[in-house]
Amino acid sequence: xxxxxxxxxxxxxxxxxxxxxxxxxxxxxxxxxxxxxxxxxxxxxxxxxxxxxxxxxxxxxxxxxxxxxxxxxxxxxxxxxxxxxxxxxxxxxxxxxxxxxxxxxxxxxxxxxxxxxxxxxxxxxxxxxxxxxxxxxxxxxxxxxxxxxxxxxxxxxxxxxxxxxxxxxxxxxxxxxxxxxxxxxxxxxxxxxxxxxxxxxxxxxxxxxxxxxxxxxxxxxxxxxxxxxxxxxxxxxxxxxxxxxxxxxxxxxxxxxxxxxxxxxxxxxxxxxxxxxxxxxxxxxxxxxxxxxxxxxxxxxxxxxxxxxxxxxxxxxxxxxxxxxxxxxxxxxxxxxxxxxxxxxxxxxxxxxxxxxxxxxxxxxxxxxxxxxxxxxxxxxxxxxxxxxxxxxxxxxxxxxxxxxxxxxxxxxxxxxxxxxxxxxxxxxxxxxxxxxxxxxxxxxxxxxxxxxxxxxxxxxxxxxxxxxxxxxxxxxxxxxxxxxxxxxxxxxxxxxxxxxxxxxxxxxxxxxxxxxxxxxxxxxxxxxxxxxxxxxxxxxxxxxxxxxxxxxxxxxxxxxxxxxxxxxxxxxxxxxxxxxxxxxxxxxxxxxxxxxxxxxxxxxx
Amino acid sequence: xxxxxxxxxxxxxxxxxxxxxxxxxxxxxxxxxxxxxxxxxxxxxxxxxxxxxxxxxxxxxxxxxxxxxxxxxxxxxxxxxxxxxxxxxxxxxxxxxxxxxxxxxxxxxxxxxxxxxxxxxxxxxxxxxxxxxxxxxxxxxxxxxxxxxxxxxxxxxxxxxxxxxxxxxxxxxxxxxxxxxxxxxxxxxxxxxxxxxxxxxxxxxxxxxxxxxxxxxxxxxxxxxxxxxxxxxx
Numbered sequence: 001x002x003x004x005x006x007x008x009x010x011x012x013x014x015x016x017x018x019x020x021x022x023x024x025x026x027x028x029x030x031x032x033x034x035x036x037x038x039x040x041x042x043x044x045x046x047x048x049x050x051x052x053x054x055x056x057x058x059x060x061x062x063x064x065x066x067x068x069x070x071x072x073x074x075x076x077x078x079x080x081x082x083x084x085x086x087x088x089x090x091x092x093x094x095x096x097x098x099x100x101x102x103x104x105x106x107x108x109x110x111x112x113x114x115x116x117x118x119x120x121x122x123x124x125x126x127x128x129x130x131x132x133x134x135x136x137x138x139x140x141x142x143x144x145x146x147x148x149x150x151x152x153x154x155x156x157x158x159x160x161x162x163x164x165x166x167x168x169x170x171x172x173x174x175x176x177x178x179x180x181x182x183x184x185x186x187x188x189x190x191x192x193x194x195x196x197x198x199x200x201x202x203x204x205x206x207x208x209x210x211x212x213x214x215x216x217x218x219x220x221x222x223x224x225x226x227x228x229x230x231x232x233x234x235x236x237x238x239x240x241x242x243x244x245x246x247x248x249x250x251x252x253x254x255x256x257x258x259x260x261x262x263x264x265x266x267x268x269x270x271x272x273x274x275x276x277x278x279x280x281x282x283x284x285x286x287x288x289x290x291x292x293x294x295x296x297x298x299x300x301x302x303x304x305x306x307x308x309x310x311x312x313x314x315x316x317x318x319x320x321x322x323x324x325x326x327x328x329x330x331x332x333x334x335x336x337x338x339x340x341x342x343x344x345x346x347x348x349x350x351x352x353x354x355x356x357x358x359x360x361x362x363x364x365x366x367x368x369x370x371x372x373x374x375x376x377x378x379x380x381x382x383x384x385x386x387x388x389x390x391x392x393x394x395x396x397x398x399x400x401x402x403x404x405x406x407x408x409x410x411x412x413x414x415x416x417x418x419x420x421x422x423x424x425x426x427x428x429x430x431x432x433x434x435x436x437x438x439x440x441x442x443x444x445x446x447x448x449x450x451x452x453x454x455x456x457x458x459x460x461x462x463x464x465x466x467x468x469x470x471x472x473x474x475x476x477x478x479x480x481x482x483x484x485x486x487x488x489x490x491x492x493x494x495x496x497x498x499x500x501x502x503x504x505x506x507x508x509x510x511x512x513x514x515x516x517x518x519x520x521x522x523x524x525x526x527x528x529x530x531x532x533x534x535x536x537x538x539x540x541x542x543x544x545x546x547x548x549x550x551x552x553x554x555x556x557x558x559x560x561x562x563x564x565x566x567x568x569x570x571x572x573x574x575x576x577x578x579x580x581x582x583x584x585x586x587x588x589x590x591x592x593x594x595x596x597x598x599x600x601x602x603x604x605x606x
Numbered sequence: 607x608x609x610x611x612x613x614x615x616x617x618x619x620x621x622x623x624x625x626x627x628x629x630x631x632x633x634x635x636x637x638x639x640x641x642x643x644x645x646x647x648x649x650x651x652x653x654x655x656x657x658x659x660x661x662x663x664x665x666x667x668x669x670x671x672x673x674x675x676x677x678x679x680x681x682x683x684x685x686x687x688x689x690x691x692x693x694x695x696x697x698x699x700x701x702x703x704x705x706x707x708x709x710x711x712x713x714x715x716x717x718x719x720x721x722x723x724x725x726x727x728x729x730x731x732x733x734x735x736x737x738x739x740x741x742x743x744x745x746x747x748x749x750x751x752x753x754x755x756x757x758x759x760x761x762x763x764x765x766x767x768x769x770x771x772x773x774x775x776x777x778x779x780x781x782x783x784x785x786x787x788x789x790x791x792x793x794x795x796x797x798x799x800x801x802x803x804x805x806x807x808x809x810x811x812x813x814x815x816x817x818x819x820x821x822x823x824x825x826x827x828x829x830x831x832x833x834x835x836x837x838x839x840x
Contacts, residue, residue, distance in 0.1 A: 162686040166742075169660045169678050170700045170749055180699075184690040320764040321735070416648075445647035445791060450835040472764055475837035502839050516769040518794040520821070520836060527776070528769035528798065534734065 012260035015253035022069035022250070033060055034067035045236045053236040055228055064225055065242045072221040073250060075136045075214075076202035082140025083201070084194050087147020088183075095155040095182055096174035106152065113145040121204060125213040132221065135214040139204045143197060150193055154186040192262045199254030206247045222247050285347075286311045286434045286466035287332065292344035294327045294336055301538040302327050303490035304344070306565075309434065314460055314467040316477030316498075319487035320513075322535055328487070329438045329470045348434055352427025352465070354420070354456075356439040361423060362411040368422050369395070369407025375429040394425040397462075398455055417448035421455065428459060435460065438470045453480045474517055478502065483572070486510045489536050489546035492565065495572040506568075506579035509547045545577065553578040607638035608672050608752035610659065610785055615668035617651070617658050628654045630809040631668065636753070636802075641779055641786040643800030643817065645793055645832065651809040652789050653681075656757045659787070672753065677746035681758035683738035687730040693741050694726030700748035715744040719774060736767035740774065747778070754779075755787045760795060772799055793836050797821055805829045 038058035094102035124138035208214035209223025229240030294302035373387035395403035441449035515529040548558040567573035617629040680686035804814035
């Protein structure tokens with residue numbers, strides 16, 4: 001088990017064993033001794049026979065504390081069950097009720113959640129009468145609002161997702177929607193909260209019993225023992241200490257379990273900085289990557305990538321999802337997070353990064369101008385006023401009208417294209433030698449896409465920075481770049497000029513990819529060309545060429561030996577045993593022109 | 607065979623003073639058994655129109671026919687499938703009650719979209735993006751709709767996978783004689799699957815007609831701008 005390797009996992013396991021031991025065996029092992037009165041040993045201090053002393057009736061305190069485990073923990077769990085049941089009911093109902101009823105219910109929960117829980121518990125305990133059971137209900141009911149609020153928030157976030165909308169379009173009923181679609185998808189955070197809540201209930205319960213509102217004698221729990229012990233705290237401090245320690249330990253155990261559950265469900269892993277990147281101001285190339293490998297345990301999404309980017313050169317890195325192109329870009333920018341391991345050498349000058357979604361890469365709480373200026377105040381030690389002035393100048397450089405006004409706005413006030421311009425302006429605050437743009441136009445419209453590509457070209461021409469553009473879209477790459485690197489299953493399979501890409505690439509994969517792009521002149525009476533089969537996953541061991549199983553030109557050698565990357569005389573190169581030599585003509589044969597052979601990888605798929 | 611008709615459809619989103627008209631009086635007819643492509647930039651109201659047609663968004667004015675029997679295939683196959691529900695259960699949920707042999711129907715639908723019967727027992731996370739989109743299509747077809755609306759169904763897929771899904775959509779449409787509104791921002795994709803095309807800008811239909819006419823001789827300046835910005839190879 002992976003969880004047992006981390007300290008929290010071990011602590012959680014120990015806590016669970018400890019709790020179970022106390023709850024199951026406590027009353028069995030110590031139950032009799034706990035109620036045995038000994039008139040010869042009333043109110044005694046610590047001794048060998050009674051490690052924690054005795055109480056007013058001569059009963060052993062330690063035995064009573066141990067035996068009280070079951071009732072204390074059991075009642076806390078009962079309280080938690082009440083809280084969870086009530087909270088789920090109140091919290092999930094608004095998701096399936098009509099708008100009016102949901103609004104009323106939400107308003108009620110908001111009102112009650114404002115009261116302190118313990119206060120409600122005290123009032124309820126008095127109202128419901130004394131005794132353990134009613135105290136458990138009091139604490140449980142008092143925690144219902146908090147739970148209801150959490151459920152409500154979680155359910156609302158799930159209710160906004162597409163699959164719930166899809167179910168509504170299909171006419172799925174309210175109850176089914178709740179039980180099949182909403183509740184299963186919010187279960188994990190609720191379990192975490194319930195476990196942590198159990199710890200809280202335990203403490204609250206001890207408090208109630210201590211105040212005399214909980215368990216009543218002759219029954220006993222830790223709170224009541226604490227109450228009894230505290231009366232004689234100057235005579236025998238151990239009698240008060242023992243139940244106190246028990247409460248603390250059990251509360252701690254619940255919290256550790258909850259923390260562990262949160263870690264397991266939420267994937268809350270510790271994040272450390274990535275390694276494997278040396279930033280140095282190189283006089284020669286803008287970027288040198290040698291034998292770059294990125295691995296996540298047994299999976300190796302990037303398997304030895306080498307390339308260089310000359311100063312001012314615009315290079316496109318294309319591939320399908322899973323080809324390793326984005327990880328290559330992240331490695332170049334030094335942004336691969338553990339557990340990812342980066343090896344190989346990367347030498348790059350000052351690098352600016354432009355991401356796919358400018359909404360998530362800009363801080364929504366900061367004004368655009370402040371964020372852009374921050375680069376200069378932290379890296380170039382400019383005064384705040386100078387930095388702000390430069391930020392406005394850069395916003396003007398990326399053709400934002402009224403740059404001073406935009407600098408004072410928040411990211412959400414800008415359109416997607418404007419945000420992407422702001423990101424590029426941020427990159428231009430320094431003097432970047434390389435701009436890495438990872439799918440910078442994927443989230444944008446075609447009309448805006450063209451403007452952003454033009455802007456990147458202009459930025460690279462005026463600042464002399466090289467561009468590494470990562471994209472799945474060959475047409476986008478062809479529009480901006482002079483050279484294209486094609487990635488497949490973690491390796492670069494072809495390095496070619498854009499002219500060459502258009503005229504006819506040498507690698508069968510590049511050709512197949514090109515053929516599958518529908519363009520404005522494609523024959524509509526024919527099905528689109530597709531690539532049969534799928535890319536090997538990063539964890540699959542590949543002998544031979546990774547594209548061989550899908551390749552129409554593959555033979556025995558392709559399946560057994562990986563073709564080396566061979567450089568062509570006029571620059572560029574290809575990793576293929578049987579590259580296509582001739583130039584010109586259509587990229588690949590259309591599917592219908594080939595015999596409808598089952599083995600034909602370009603066949604019409606269905 | 608049912609035609610899909612929008613008559614003076616107006617959609618208002620938000621409440622009170624902050625409410626905005628997202629769709630301003632759209633009149634559009636998708637003739638029965640044909641495909642109409644709907645293009646436009648993001649935020650032009652095309653997805654809102656789709657949501658209105660299946661009742662996910664209320665109308666402020668106008669009328670959409672038919673009132674039922676319209677299914678929507680969503681853009682993102684990663685969020686449109688319940689992550690906790692097997693493929694088989696997701697498709698079965700959409701099969702009408704009157705169908706007796708539900709398991710057989712699920713098998714038939716999966717086969718229709720080119721998935722193996724074994725896929726029925728798997729969860730969405732075990733499937734690729736293209737496979738998930740096939741499931742979403744199977745689920746929409748399970749309800750036996752007269753009209754299907756496809757909202758950017760290939761924009762989150764890779765080009766090689768996009769081709770398979772587009773080929774599938776074309777074949778299914780022809781085989782089943784579906785009436786389809788095919789929404790996309792990609793003109794080349796729309797051109798490939800549609801008989802007619804409608805161009806939407808800022809909540810209004812600015813041009814519509816047979817696909818070849820509109821794309822080869824656009825009359826509206828916005829349509830022309832849209833065509834000019836399509837990135838081309840070479």
